[in-house]
Amino acid sequence: MSKLKLRGKDLRAIGYPESPVISVAIGVMEKHYKHHSQDAALALLSQVLQDPAAFAADEHLGKIAEKLIVEEPTEIPLLEAALPYRIFGEEFIDDSALRQMNYAMRLPVTAAGALMPDAHHGYGLPIGGVLGVRNAVIPYAVGVDIGCRMCLSILDIPVADLEKNASQFKRELIAQTAFGAGTPWKKREDDPVLENPAFEEIGLLKHLHDKAAAQLSTSGSGNHFVEWGEVTITDPANEWGLEPGTYLGLLSHSGSRGLGAQIAGHYTKVAREVCQLPREVQHLAWLDMDSDNGREYWMAMNLAGDYASANHHHIHRRLIKAMGATLLARVENHHNFAWKENHGGEDLIVHRKGATPAGKGALGVIPGSMTEPGFIVRGRGFEASLDSASHGAGRQMSRSKATQTFTMHEMGRLLRDKGVTLVGGGLDEAPGAYKDIRAVMAAQKPLVDVVGSFLPKIVRMADGGPGED
Incomplete structure (x- = not known):
């Protein structure tokens, strides 16, 4: 007899709410009722849903009932005024990003914050926002693309080869990368991250393992890229x-x-169910770090960060091997992540949504655009920024406005003038859609020291479309 296999949509179809109870119920049923038919299992789950109190003492079903017996939360009031926070480069940050940050600084769990010079409007917390909170984690203050990351490899190949053998560099860049929403790699890569026990311990992740394995070593859409260039x-x-x-x-x-x-x-849906907030800040609903939900999200977030890192390492490994190069040095850093840190003598959960960790001595990469340099930086540990810096130049216009403002002819001419070859990409990523990276760097001089720069030469992106910074 085949073992029981349930899916979240099976439980939602019989009325289960979108919350951790779904993963708990699937885990309980597949472990302790694995020889039930699917119809029998769903019938039993329906009984628990209709009268959870009747099953509260059951050794196994009680775990499901416990998740269903919850008090209806009441709306949590905000602080009357935003806590003070530092803004870097305020002169080129739009009002909507400032309003979002002001709301975030009124959350009752907020302790500190800062806004980076590349800041612009996002979901919940602005991109470029840094938020330190007490004993809570906010999924949308981390961001949709968890662990979005920069990775720079410095190689032993003479830089002159980039122009001399441009066709080979371009050919391998195309052959060894894959872009776009849902795009899998041509053959599955092995990696320890796929053996992470969280894939078995968390019901949601168990059903995402196959997707993760298929997409390992690929890149997304929007502003994601892989590019050859000159490091100085x-x-x-x-x-x-x-x-x-x-x-x-x-x-x-x-x-x-x-x-x-x-x-x-x-987990944003879960947070919004257990943490009722005013409409203006619904996307900033949090999970208590002492709760099962909070611990589960934290485990899943860290897994996603490790997975993002593995993606880069496979891409770099393939390209370095294809070009017969040797790795001399590497710099890499997350953004869209949360860390446990101490600031002002207090332990906080620091969210950096589109912001680079810049603790004293920490190395990172802050890119510009496809025609402008990025910078290798060393953090100075500036406390007023919560040890943070920008994650790039930052957008100065939306994707839709960029496509309405620029033409392919204009972008092609700019690329030729700058000596840049572009594979893929769209007008939504036109260089003019971004702020001046040099102005952004000037606005954060107290935050980082510049170690070097990177100038793009052959750029590979997805075709134009939406994406998360």
Whole structure:
């Protein structure tokens, strides 16, 4: 007899709410009632749903009943005024991003915050927002693309080869990468991240394992990219002992793909059910870190971060091997993530949605656009920014406005003038849609020191379309 297999939509079809009870119920039924038919299992689950109190003492079904017996939460009031916070580069941050940050600073769990110079409007917390809260985690303050990440490899190939053998670099860039929503890799890669026990311990993740395995080592849409370019090391005291000068570099930007998006969507719904907030801040609903929901999300978030890191490492490994190169140095960092940190003598959960960790000595990469340089930086540990810096230049116009403002002819001419070859991409990612990276860097001089720069030369992106920063 085949073992019982249930799906979330099976439970939702009989009335189960979109909450952790679904993963708990699937786990209980598949473990303790695995020889039931699907109809019998759903009939039993329906009985528990109709009268959970009658099953509260049951050894196994009581775990499901416990999740169903909850008091209806009442709306949580906001603080009367926003707590003070530092804004870097306020002169080029739009009003909607400032309003979002002001609302975030009125959450009763908020302790501290900061707004980076690349900030612009997002869902809930603005992109470029940094928020430190007490004993809580906010899924939408982490972001949809959990663990979105920069990864820069500095290689031993002479930089002159980039122009001399441009066709080979472009050919391998196309052959060794895959872009777009839902896109799988041509053959499945092995990686320890797929053996993470969270895939078995959390019902939601159990049903996402196959998607994660298929998409491992691919990139998303929107502003995600993989590109060859020129790395210039300017700091003679750099951490890798490299001589100041110009090197060949491989830079990528992408995150946790469908895995992260599903985690973000699921736990945001859960947070909104258990944490009722005024309409203006509904996307900033939080999960208590002492709750099962909070611990479960934290585990899932960290898995998504490890998965995002693995994506980059596979892409870089393939391209480095294809070009016969040797890795000299690597710099990488997350954004769209939350960390447990101490600030002002208090333990906080620090959310960096589109912001780079910049604790003292921490290395990171802050990209510009497809025609402008990015910068390798070393954090200065500036407390007023909660040890953070921008995650890029930041958008100065929406994707729809960019497609209405620029033409392919204009973008093609700019790319030729800058000596950049673009594969894929769309007008939504036109360089003019972004702020001036040099102005952004000038606005955050107290936050980071510049170690070097990266200038794109051959850029690979998805075709134009929506994406999450």
